[in-house]
Amino acid sequence: MLSFWEKESFLDYDLLIIGGGIVGLSTACSWKERHPQSSVLILESGVFPSGASTRNAGFACYGSAAEILHDINQMGESRALEMVEMRAKGLQLLRNRLGDNEIGYEEFGGGELILQAEDFDITAIPYLNGLLHPIFGKEVFVHDNSALAGFGFQSEHIRDFIGNRVEGQIHTGLMMKNLIACARSLGVEILTGAKAFKPEWINGKWRTALEGNTIEFNSERVAVCTNAFTESLFPGLDIKPGRGQVLITAPIPGLKLMGIFHFDEGYYYFRNVGERVLFGGGRNLAFGEETTLEMALNPAIQNALEMHLKNMILPPETHFSIEHRWAGIMAFGEEKVPILQSLGNGLVLGVRMNGMGVAIGSEIGKKLCDIMS
Ligand SMILES: Cc1cc2nc3c(=O)[nH]c(=O)nc-3n(C[C@H](O)[C@H](O)[C@H](O)COP(=O)(O)OP(=O)(O)OC[C@H]3O[C@@H](n4cnc5c(N)ncnc54)[C@H](O)[C@@H]3O)c2cc1C
Numbered sequence: 155m156l157s158f159w160e161k162e163s164f165l166d167y168d169l170l171i172i173g174g175g176i177v178g179l180s181t182a183c184s185w186k187e188r189h190p191q192s193s194v195l196i197l198e199s200g201v202f203p204s205g206a207s208t209r210n211a212g213f214a215c216y217g218s219a220a221e222i223l224h225d226i227n228q229m230g231e232s233r234a235l236e237m238v239e240m241r242a243k244g245l246q247l248l249r250n251r252l253g254d255n256e257i258g259y260e261e262f263g264g265g266e267l268i269l270q271a272e273d274f275d276i277t278a279i280p281y282l283n284g285l286l287h288p289i290f291g292k293e294v295f296v297h298d299n300s301a302l303a304g305f306g307f308q309s310e311h312i313r314d315f316i317g318n319r320v321e322g323q324i325h326t327g328l329m330m331k332n333l334i335a336c337a338r339s340l341g342v343e344i345l346t347g348a349k350a351f352k353p354e355w356i357n358g359k360w361r362t363a364l365e366g367n368t369i370e371f372n373s374e375r376v377a378v379c380t381n382a383f384t385e386s387l388f389p390g391l392d393i394k395p396g397r398g399q400v401l402i403t404a405p406i407p408g409l410k411l412m413g414i415f416h417f418d419e420g421y422y423y424f425r426n427v428g429e430r431v432l433f434g435g436g437r438n439l440a441f442g443e444e445t446t447l448e449m450a451l452n453p454a455i456q457n458a459l460e461m462h463l464k465n466m467i468l469p470p471e472t473h474f475s476i477e478h479r480w481a482g483i484m485a486f487g488e489e490k491v492p493i494l495q496s497l498g499n500g501l502v503l504g505v506r507m508n509g510m511g512v513a514i515g516s517e518i519g520k521k522l523c524d525i526m527s
Pocket of ligand 1 (some may be wrong): 160171172173175176178197198199200202203204205206208209210211212213215223277282348349350351379381382383384387397398399400434478481482483484504505506508509510511512513514515
């Protein structure tokens, strides 16, 4: 039962956003930056954002050489470059909005390990550098096997090393806390533990009910930013969940590797967090099992991560222990581009971030506001 006061003050908004991950929060910030007087409410089903945005690896990356080459083969040069550019713009917007200190941004660069069994054609590097030069204004990739020893990798498993001069890393927790703080400072209201049902268009307004509750919100516009969790609201879209497994070690004194690294076309990714190693991936070992919304560990993949750490990433005989393990849920589809769509009457979807939402999330929020405007 609601009071008169609650009905007067808590139920009507100009913009209602479903999903409080990086895309939902960025959409809210972009909208309030443009329309400071408007009222914006985010409904988030978790106690805090509970999909991918607080669970990722924090790579501020644009795509490894093998990944970009793969994308060019799949979707053509201009679409693949569009995605790189979207990542670059998104990261710049995130850095400008919150500040490098507030997201823990560090630009150590990184690189890609091409393993012995891979058939990546190293002569493609100048071609890729030529394509990316207009975006970054410098050579992005450098083929440099001499760098391997400096990072302490066990190089007998690695055929080539492609260094990357433009990538950085963030502290995911810090970034999300400050993005929430930024949204709140702009006047955005956020309700957590608030799982929304599909909005309905009734008498010229969107009405959105909450699961397990009688409360219904009215709004002029709705932005749906539920990424992998969109199927229950809007069934039939080309969105498949993809669970990502991650582990982090206890500090390893004298750790040599610094920066962000990928191998196996980006299916594996690791980085330093101070003197720790954060390592994730291996979804390609069990695509079927990992196509799930269940937030759980997969022991086989976690073991594979540990074996790669021991046998390739850390120098031989390095003593390490795993301090923590977790999983997060990404969203993929046949096409490696996000779904940015208006469904009419001011309802928009910004979903399917394809595992690169840290990079593109801010730009997607901006684009959703363009569509709603
Ligand atoms: C392990 C892992 C590593 C990753 N590493 C990187 C990386 O290094 N770099 C990079 O760029 N990207 C990375 N990503 C991808 C990136 O984290 C995601 O693309 C991004 O966070 C997606 O943001 P989002 O806001 O679209 O979705 P989410 O963060 O999933 O947010 C959607 C939110 O909607 C909420 N929700 C769902 N249904 C409802 C409902 N009915 N009502 C209310 N709320 C609802 C969920 O609780 C969730 O908080 C990684 C992802 C994972 C899982």
